[in-house]
Amino acid sequence: MKLSIKYFLPTIFLLIGIGLYTRTKPPYSVQHNDIQTFVVVGSSASGQSVINELSSLIKKGTVSSKSRIIWISADKNAPYKRTNLADYIVDQKNLSRNKNQQSFISYHFNTRITSINKNSKNIELDNGQTVAYDKLFLGLGTTPLTLNIPGINTKGVSQYFTLEDVATIKERLHLGRPIRAVVLGSGLCSIECADALNKCGASVTVVTKSNNLLNRKISPQDATYIENAMIKSGVRYHRNATITQVIEKNNNITGVLLSDKTELPADLLVYAIGAKFNSSIAKNAGLTLLNEGILVNDYLCTSDPHIYAAGDCVVLKDRITGSLVHSEKWNDAKDQGVIAARAMAGLLVNPYEGTVICSLTKAFGIRFVFSVPLNNPESYDVVIREEKDGSYYKLFFQDKKLKGFFCFNIPVTKILTLRKALIDQKELTPDSLIDSSFLNDTFTIIT
Ligand SMILES: Cc1cc2nc3c(=O)[nH]c(=O)nc-3n(C[C@H](O)[C@H](O)[C@H](O)COP(=O)(O)OP(=O)(O)OC[C@H]3O[C@@H](n4cnc5c(N)ncnc54)[C@H](O)[C@@H]3O)c2cc1C
Numbered sequence: 001m002k003l004s005i006k007y008f009l010p011t012i013f014l015l016i017g018i019g020l021y022t023r024t025k026p027p028y029s030v031q032h033n034d035i036q037t038f039v040v041v042g043s044s045a046s047g048q049s050v051i052n053e054l055s056s057l058i059k060k061g062t063v064s065s066k067s068r069i070i071w072i073s074a075d076k077n078a079p080y081k082r083t084n085l086a087d088y089i090v091d092q093k094n095l096s097r098n099k100n101q102q103s104f105i106s107y108h109f110n111t112r113i114t115s116i117n118k119n120s121k122n123i124e125l126d127n128g129q130t131v132a133y134d135k136l137f138l139g140l141g142t143t144p145l146t147l148n149i150p151g152i153n154t155k156g157v158s159q160y161f162t163l164e165d166v167a168t169i170k171e172r173l174h175l176g177r178p179i180r181a182v183v184l185g186s187g188l189c190s191i192e193c194a195d196a197l198n199k200c201g202a203s204v205t206v207v208t209k210s211n212n213l214l215n216r217k218i219s220p221q222d223a224t225y226i227e228n229a230m231i232k233s234g235v236r237y238h239r240n241a242t243i244t245q246v247i248e249k250n251n252n253i254t255g256v257l258l259s260d261k262t263e264l265p266a267d268l269l270v271y272a273i274g275a276k277f278n279s280s281i282a283k284n285a286g287l288t289l290l291n292e293g294i295l296v297n298d299y300l301c302t303s304d305p306h307i308y309a310a311g312d313c314v315v316l317k318d319r320i321t322g323s324l325v326h327s328e329k330w331n332d333a334k335d336q337g338v339i340a341a342r343a344m345a346g347l348l349v350n351p352y353e354g355t356v357i358c359s360l361t362k363a364f365g366i367r368f369v370f371s372v373p374l375n376n377p378e379s380y381d382v383v384i385r386e387e388k389d390g391s392y393y394k395l396f397f398q399d400k401k402l403k404g405f406f407c408f409n410i411p412v413t414k415i416l417t418l419r420k421a422l423i424d425q426k427e428l429t430p431d432s433l434i435d436s437s438f439l440n441d442t443f444t445i446i447t
Contacts, residue, residue: 035066038344039123039131041113042139043073044082045330046311049337050137054345055102063345065104070131072108072123077163083330085166089173089196116285118304135344138294138302138309139337140278147184147271151246156253160193160272169193172268173200179267182256184243186210187217188361189272191226195363197270198235205236205264207243207256217359217372218406225392225408226368233364238262243269277326278313290315293326298351300340308344310336319354320403320422327355358419369415370406371422380404383430393434400427 040050051071057063073079112126122132144161146152158168172179179202183194186208198204208215212223213230231237241262246269247255255265277292288295288303293315300308300316311333318325327333332355342349358371380396380403387393389409395418396404402421407414414434421433 034134034346035064036134036345037068037070037132038135038137039070039072039133040137040139041072041123042137042141042311043071043075043079043109044139044141044311045333046139046141046337046340047071047073047137048079049334050139050310050341050344051105053338053341055105057341057345057347058102058104062347067104069102069105070108070133071105072111072113072125072131074110074112075162076110078109080163081330082161085160085163086192086196088163088166089169089193090199113281116281116287116307118285118287118307121306134306136307137340137344138282138307138313139311139333140281140309140313142275142277142312144272145274145276147243147273149243149245151248151253154246154248154253155251156267157246157269157271160189160270161275165270169197169268169270173197173202175267178203180265181205181268181270182207182243182264182266184208184269184271185273186213186215187272187274188214188359190270191230191363192361193270193272194230194235195233197268198233198364202268204234205238205266206230207238207241207258207264209240209242211239214370218370222370222394222406222408226364226366229364229366235364238264243271275312282307282309282313290324291326295324299343299349300336300352301343308340310340316352317354319356320425322354325355325357328357329355329359332356356419356423358422360415366409367412367415368406368408369410369418371404371419385430385434393430395430395433397430400429401425402428402433 038054040047051069054063054069058065058067108125113123114126115124116136122130123136124130144159156172158165181197181202181204183190183197183204184207190206191213194204194206212220213226214223227237238258241258241260243256244259245257246253247257253266253269255263256269257263279289279292279294282294283289287307294302294309294313296302296309296314296316298317300310302309312328314327315324316327327336336352339349339352358369360367360369380398383395383397385393391410392408393410394406395402405418407418417433421428
């Protein structure tokens with residue numbers, strides 16, 4: 001018994017030490033002139049950022065010019081910015097950017113990885129090819145949930161997630177008459193899409209299964225500010241119902257049937273009802289997952305030292321609370337991509353400071369911003385202030401420190417101030433926060 005305790009305790013301390021080390025230090029270091037094969041999977045925020053950073057390191061000579069990048073993505077299109085999809089509906093902007101054409105990058109778009117073999121350091125593709133890597137980056141993101149109802153494959157039904165979805169939506173907008181659109185979902189994507197369709201002259205109805213918009217993020221009372229702005233802009237709102245059937249004629253949508261038996265005429269149904277993490281390939285490879293996201297350390301390294309991940313598929317540190325959370329913002333994915341690329345290249349990098357879950361949207365002519373989650377709302381001191389100009393502040397404090405907010409119709413300068421206060425975690429009074437602006441120039445907005 002004595003003997004086992006003698007060896008047991010040092011072993012535990014050693015394991016804790018290794019754990020702390022892997023969270024606080026880059027997992028290992030390589031010579032910069034090593035020739036490496038970097039395989040980057042995903043061409044959205046995090047993938048684009050990794051490619052840009054690795055390309056720049058190779059061009060500068062920081063990483064051997066003989067290194068190769070193999071860029072694989074399920075996307076058919078050249079990389080684009082998902083956050084601009086609404087602009088593409090309204091402004092006819094061409095969102096596709098040119099691929100980062102470099103002689104050291106080989107492109108495999110419209111191609112999926114199907115498995116990772118971390119022992120032999122290679123991946124399998126859906127075209128049967130096997131690709132070897134020295135370092136692998138996973139920017140796999142999420143996949144939108146599908147609606148399994150009769151008629152869902154009818155022409156005129158679309159999700160709202162990719163450039164192809166937007167192309168389908170735009171096709172409908174050009175029917176030659178004002179169209180009737182139904183948007184299903186209570187989240188930011190639905191709000192953004194309803195606003196864009198409304199701007200294009202469509203007659204829009206938003207349908208939510210919940211009693212209010214953004215029901216997973218803000219209180220019903222706060223949601224009324226957004227709902228009123230939406231209704232004022234001409235969009236109708238049908239709450240507490242979901243869609244049970246798409247009604248069609250000659251395989252073209254003519255309406256939708258709701259769970260409360262209402263029938264809405266429609267030429268277009270767009271739905272955005274949530275997403276699931278693309279982590280099953282990582283899971284099957286034996287990488288550590290937490291809450292279905294790929295767990296990464298402060299250097300975006302997974303539980304395998306040769307595999308990195310970033311963006312919406314990962315779970316990592318929240319900058320404010322320090323707890324492990326899902327990443328869900330474009331600019332956060334981009335920042336993570338830079339650190340991942342540098343760490344993959346074996347450079348000494350500053351650790352990732354953590355994600356900041358703060359959502360800013362402009363829709364129906366109004367800007368609103370919120371920072372969640374707020375666990376145990378009753379444990380906060382809540383300050384509410386409504387100004388004469390229609391701006392609304394709801395601030396959550398704990399020990400005189402700002403812990404969260406929902407604000408409606410407030411200037412960008414105030415949003416920056418609030419976000420900075422959230423990150424700084426200094427003691428302050430609500431009045432000083434609302435009435436003054438302690439901005440610094442280097443601070444940029446993250447939407
Ligand atoms: C409509 C919409 C609007 C948004 N607006 C905002 C906003 O205003 N502000 C904001 O901060 N965030 C916004 N977001 C969220 C933001 O877009 C995401 O945080 C960001 O796109 C995450 O990037 P990512 O690199 O993790 O991957 P994703 O954007 O999820 O893309 C995943 C990539 O991986 C590829 N992939 C997946 N599986 C495979 C596979 N097996 N093999 C090969 N490739 C694969 C896909 O093809 C894709 O290229 C919005 C999201 C949507 C859908």
